[in-house]
Amino acid sequence: MKAAAKSAETYFRAAAAALAMRSDSSGPDMSVALLKRHYGVTGSIATLSSEVERTIEVGIPDGGRCILKTSTRPEAVDSFRFQTSALAGLQGAAGFVAPTVLRTRSGELMFGEEQTCGYLQTRMEGIPLHQVVPTPELLFRTGRALAQLDLALAQVNVLAAHRPILWHVGCWSRLMELEQYLPSGSVADRVRAAMAEYLEFVEPQISNVVWQVTHNDPSPFNMIVTGQGLGFIDFGDGCWSPRIQDLAIAASHVVSDPTLPLGGAEHLIAGYASIIALSRLETRLLVGLMRARQSALILVNYWRAHLFPADAHYIKKNVARAEHGLSILEPLDVAFGEAAVLAAVSSSLP
Known part of the structure; x- marks a missing residue:
């Protein structure tokens, strides 16, 4: 019982600490370089509101739009692993719509380099x-x-x-x-x-x-x-x-x-x-x-x-x-x- 309570307390403290940190949007923006390096994509970018990771809307030359999410936080690796594996697993499911994860040039669902990780997905059009x-x-x-x-x-x-x-x-x-x-x-x-x-x-x-x-x-x-x-x-x-x-x-x-x-x-x-x-x-x-x-x-x-x-x-x-x-x-x-x-x-x- 004490071990379970301690584990729950540890979980809560770690979860609270993650939301007590300022958004990644306050740091330097490397989105253009990351898009080019990992996806071979160039286009216009615009920063979107986000409470945790940096979220960028990407306008590509063919008229399409994508969403790039990046973070420098260590815990973001697991967060992005969850998000990308969930979205990839939902492709083709019926009854609802979800974004599509776009794979990197090396075929991965997400990328990581030095202190930054992230992934690219399609932007859902709607209201x-x-x-x-x-x-x-x-x-x-x-x-x-x-x-x-x-x-x-x-x-x-x-x-x-x-x-x-x-x-x-x-x-x-x-x-x-x-x-x-x-x-x-x-x-x-x-x-x-x-x-x-x-x-x-x-x-x-x-x-x-x-x-x-x-x-x-x-x-x-x-x-x-x-x-x-x-x-x-x-x-x-x-x-x-x-x-x-x-x-x-x-x-x-x-x-x-x-x-x-x-x-x-x-x-x-x-x-x-x-x-x-x-x-x-x-x-x-x-x-x-x-x-x-x-x-x-x-x-x-x-x-x-x-x-x-x-x-x-x-x-x-x-x-x-x-x-x-x-x-x-x-x-x-x-x-x-x-x-x-x-x-x-x-x-x-x-």
Whole structure:
């Protein structure tokens, strides 16, 4: 027991340390030289916002666009190993869209030289979900696509799935260390209540649901409406976790309508369950997981905004949504939460 607790503590400290470091975007940009050397590619480049690695959009002469991700951090090697092996394994899967990893001139999924590693992928063309009106039909399709993604990820041989990730549920019991960075008042009260419920009710049972490799961050910024269907980008937080975690995360982001028990997440949950049936335990845990994820997002991002005030606007891009969603889900106890999920699962679109 002591060894397990020590291992969990070590995992949490390593995961927190990774997000306490400034983004690689603040260092010198070697993108042009790296593209030429490892891919034989030249073109225009533009830096995109990113919390960890440097992310560059590359415009190539034939009119296509790619995304180059690079980092000088030692832990990025495992992160990029995960991302590239996941994306490579998803090629050809049905029911959703994902970027394609472009191999280096030597045929590798990623490159490394001296202190820098990275990889190149296609850029997905479409509209992020947060910029689209979230109709019931679209949310239902989003849930179906997410379930198809999870089915595909369960079949992929992914590398470095157990590397430290602060967004992993194994870290959540320690996240209240960050509550000093929360604004006082109702937000802090709701976060404390949600995390207390997680510790008391959800965490003791979470090992009894299905675990697999997951995306672990299907936010409205990482889900894209494309002409070929729903797409998923940014697998940087992916890891080995409860499968239902992907549903809990995506659903937690679309809680917005106070007139509905689950704030409109009903439609996304129904879509997911139409592909992957939820177990009775998953049905009971889902709302608690949704609230805990909203709370984790609030805690981590207030902390990181304190560390990096110049980047606070970008860091907190999902916080207002999480705070509003948490306020909607607050009245649901375990029994009412389970009933609401069961009602959503048994429903269908008109």
